[in-house]
Amino acid sequence: KNEVEQSPQNLTAQEGEFITINCSYSVGISALHWLQQHPGGGIVSLFMLSSGKKKHGRLIATINIQEKHSSLHITASHPRDSAVYICAAEETSGSRLTFGEGTQLTVNP
Amino acid sequence: EPEVTQTPSHQVTQMGQEVILRCVPISNHLYFYWYRQILGQKVEFLVSFYNNEISEKSEIFDDQFSVERPDGSNFTLKIRSTKLEDSAMYFCASGGEIGHAYNEQFFGPGTRLTVL
Numbered sequence: 001k002n003e004v005e006q007s008p009q010n011l012t013a014q015e016g017e018f019i020t021i022n023c024s025y026s027v028g029i030s031a032l033h034w035l036q037q038h039p040g041g042g043i044v045s046l047f048m049l050s051s052g053k054k055k056h057g058r059l060i061a062t063i064n065i066q067e068k069h070s071s072l073h074i075t076a077s078h079p080r081d082s083a084v085y086i087c088a089a090e091e092t093s094g095s096r097l098t099f100g101e102g103t104q105l106t107v108n109p
Numbered sequence: 110e111p112e113v114t115q116t117p118s119h120q121v122t123q124m125g126q127e128v129i130l131r132c133v134p135i136s137n138h139l140y141f142y143w144y145r146q147i148l149g150q151k152v153e154f155l156v157s158f159y160n161n162e163i164s165e166k167s168e169i170f171d172d173q174f175s176v177e178r179p180d181g182s183n184f185t186l187k188i189r190s191t192k193l194e195d196s197a198m199y200f201c202a203s204g205g206e207i208g209h210a211y212n213e214q215f216f217g218p219g220t221r222l223t224v225l
Contacts, residue, residue, distance in 0.1 A: 033214065041198050043152070043216040086152065090212065096142070096154040096165055097214065 002027040002089045006100035013107050019074040021103045023087035024067075030092050032070045034061050037084040037102065046072070046085075077107045111135045113217035115201050121223045122191055130186045130220045132201030140205040140212060141184045143176065145169070145197040146219075152200070158184065159205075191224045198222075 003026040013019055023032070034046040047054050047061040049070070054061050058077075063070040074081055084104050088097035114133045122128050134141050143155040156166045156176055163176065173189045184203075188195055198221050204214040 031212070035216075041146075041221070042218050043200060045213055045215060048213040088152075096157055096167070097144075097152075098154065099152040101151045 002029070002091060002098040004087060004089050004098050004100040006087055006103050008103060009101065010104045011106070013077050013105070015078055015107055015109050017077050017107075019072075019077050019081070019105065019107075021072045021085050021087075021105070023070045023072070023100055025070075025089045025098075026068065027089075027091060028065075028068075029089045030095075031090045032061075032063050033088040033090060033097060034070075034072050035086040035088060037086060039083070043086075048090075074105075077105075079107045079109050082106050113201055113203055113215050115199075115217035115220050117220060118218065119221045119223070121225065124193060124224055125190050128188050128191055128222065130188075130199050130201075130222070132184045132186075132217055133182055134184055134201065134203030135215055136182070137206055138203035138215075140164075140203065140214075141176075141178070142202040142204075142214065143186045144200045144202065144216075146200065147194075147197045155186070155199075188222075191222075193224050196222055196224045 007022050031050045033048050036044045058075045060073040084102040086102045088099045116131045141158040146152045156170045157164045175187045177185050198219045200219045201217040202214040205212040
């Protein structure tokens with residue numbers, strides 16, 4: 001069974017700061033998902049990656065398969081980035097996601 | 110843009126009653142999932158469904174739970190006799206397109222189930 005750990009649990013930043021959220025997992029995976037959960041509860045998929053790095057706008061996700069570690073970076077953070085960011089591990093393609101606890105990000109103006 | 114839809118958005122029921130939560134996955138997706146999130150806790154996997162059968166289920170998904178894809182478009186989760194501890198947000202997700210190697214999952218908005 002995969003254990004997924006995220007850090008930090010809570011993160012407060014000033015607008016414009018560079019943000020990093022970390023995720024580690026215990027068992028080899030086929031893909032690592034980064035998700036965003038808004039205050040109303042809805043979950044949006046940000047990235048799914050199995051190697052290297054992906055970029056979408058101000059968001060960057062990286063993964064190191066050997067170290068079983070992934071990071072989500074937000075450049076030039078904005079108050080609208082405030083949300084819970086969740087990483088989730090997928091062990092084989094099409095299989096269950098095992099979720100981390102989430103990181104509550106608050107970006108102040 | 111296609112999206113996963115769920116109904117109802119909020120369901121209130123009495124303990125012991127049966128509830129059916131409904132989902133319409135994205136039409137060309139092959140994999141379907143139910144997850145739940147108890148208030149203040151992390152999201153947990155319940156069940157995955159592929160090729161018209163359950164492909165994987167968690168220890169939470171006991172005999173009181175069942176899933177069905179009755180008509181090729183809807184995907185339902187039934188809880189036969191609800192308990193107080195079933196109160197949670199239930200998310201449906203779908204993913205996996207023909208010809209794609211990897212399985213990004215798209216989540217519905219959730220159904221908040223409250224058991225009294």
